[in-house]
Amino acid sequence: MQQIINFFLRNKTFLLYLFLLFLSLVFTIQSHSYHKSRFINSANFLTGGIYNSANNIQSFFNLKSQNELLQEENNYLKSLLYNSSGKPQEGFIDSTRFSSNYKFTPARIIKNSYASTNNVLLLNKGKNDSISQDFGVITSKGILGIVDETSNKYATVISVLNTNIKISAQLKNTNHFGSLEWDTKNPNRVQLHEISKIAPLKKGDTIVTSGRSIIFPKGIPIGTIETFNLDSAENFYTIEVNLFNDMTNIEHVYIIENTDRKEINNLLNNE
Amino acid sequence: MNNTIISHTIQFIALVLLQVAVLNHINFLGDINPYLYVIFICLFPINNNRIAFIFLSFLLGLSIDLFSDSGGVHAAASVTIAFIRPVILKFCFGSIYEHQTIKFKQVDFGAKVIYFIIIIFIHHLILFSLEIFNLSNILLVLKKTLFSGIFTLLLCVITTVIFSRKK
Structure with a gap:
């Protein structure tokens, strides 16, 4: 017994190193498999808060290009609205609207990333805005990624530029x-x-x-x-x-929620 | 004693914030970023408390990982270079290190640069191999190690020169 304790005391640095290396390898391997980066992700109040305040400053510098993007989208939507064959009528309630399947939430990217091999973005919406795992994220021009982890105020998004996503x-x-x-x-x-x-x-x-x-x-x-x-x-x-997206310059995004998700998942799991 | 603890805490926090808020978003020529936080591990004072040093390096790497959503790659690379640092010190500085009298402000500039090069390249090699995690992309790993390594080295040398002049 004495010998074992002595062994541990003699090699305590090496053992600590092995333990910490093992821990970081576990985190690494978890981050390479889909939906398992539960502990080490930037959707927590500390990192989210810091990125949020950094982004508040940064977003100031590309206000102009982002405004142009949004105006372009508005222009497109306006052209759809006024060129549609059936004119929008006042006082008429379109009952088909009520059963729409997809709910959209606007959000802002507070951390963009495109240089690594597994890029993860951070959004300023979280559980408080009823965002949860597997919601889709798009921009005005096209697809962006899928929501992975969420905290109360922030959510991480696996970008399409990530080798773990299909x-x-x-x-x-x-x-x-x-x-x-x-x-x-x-x-x-x-x-x-x-x-x-x-x-x-x-x-x-x-x-x-x-x-x-x-x-x-x-x-x-x-x-x-x-x-x-x-x-x-x-x-x-x-x-x-x-x-279509310029992945190096994105800020305003939309989160898509499929309101039938629960029903479809239940059906699939019952089989 | 208290003074050094406070100054190291400030260094730690400042390096992490600088890394995640500025240096991670440089993306020079597409995907080259410097990892300046390595300098904390390079220049940590040499004493006998290796346990605390290794643990601190792990914490530093993990905080970078937390911000950049990269799992544990920075932590693994940092803790490894912290563990093998005595060997590199002995290789680069020889007898001064043996007598435990080494002060980074006084050592020869050339020896210091070689010491930086060895530590930075080992760190970057581990970092990118774990990040890319694919044996068929080994060329990409080496390319990223080389270019990011040069960038980091440049920044490290500039930082040491700036901060040594002041005193």
């Missing part, structure tokens, strides 16, 4: 679908895999979300086709997609 996407013109991944090389380009060989592809075609998961509704724009190649087995296309 998003179901399809061609806008036809219904051929595949999964969207990122090869870490260029922050404005992602890869769409497993599009079947017979799909008609053309450079410049639009890629949208497929609506096959409960996270994103169908038809949210993602990007345009840059190039496409058959994979080694020659059964599927791998497509290089240019994102």
Whole structure:
């Protein structure tokens, strides 16, 4: 017994090192698997608060470009509104509106990241605004990511620029679908895999979300086709997609909640 | 004694804030960021309390991880260089270190730069291998280590020069 205690006392530095290294490796491995970064994430009051106050200063410098983005979106929405065939009527309540499936919440990005291989963003909305895991996040131009961890006031978002994420996407013109991944090389380009060989592809075609998961509704724009190649087995296309979003300059985002999520999940789990 | 504890606490907090609020967002040429907080581990005074030193390094790395949502990669890299620092010290400074009389303000500039280079490159290699976590991307790991390492080294040397002139 004495010997064992002596051994521990003699090697206490080394043992402490091993223990701390083990701990950090556990955190690392957790962060590489989806939805497990429970302890080490920036959605807590300390890091969130610091990023929030830093962002309050930073956001001042790109007010102009962000305003232009928002005006562009307003312009588009106005053109939709006034050019629609059925004019909006006063005093008429559209009853189909009540059963809409998706609820939108506006939010602001207070930490952007695009240089690492597993990019995680931070939003200034959290549990208090009834945001929770697996909600989709989009900008006015296109898709952005999926909510991962939430605290009371903040939420982390796994960006599309993250090797741990796969998003179901399809061609806008036809219904051929595949999964969207990122090869870490260029922050404005992602890869769409497993599009079947017979799909008609053309450079410049639009890629949208497929609506096959409960996270994103169908038809949210993602990007345009840059190039496409058959994979080694020659059964599927791998497509290089240019994102509509400039991932290095985003601030105002929308969080999408699927209000039927519980029902769909129950149904799927019962099987 | 109390004075050094306070000054190290301030250094710790200032380095973490500087790292997460400014240096993590430089993204020079796309994805090159300096990791200046390593300088805290490099220049921590040498005494016999290695346990506290290793634990402090772990805490430093973990706080950076907390801010940058990177799991435990900074913690692993920091705690490793803190553990192997005596070996590197012995290699770079030789007899001065053996007699426990070393003061970072007095040592030769060339030896200090070599000491920085060794520590920074070991730290960055561990950091990026764990962050990318993929053996097929080993070239990317080496590329990032080299470029970020040069950037960090430059900042470390500039910082030491600035802060040694003042006194």
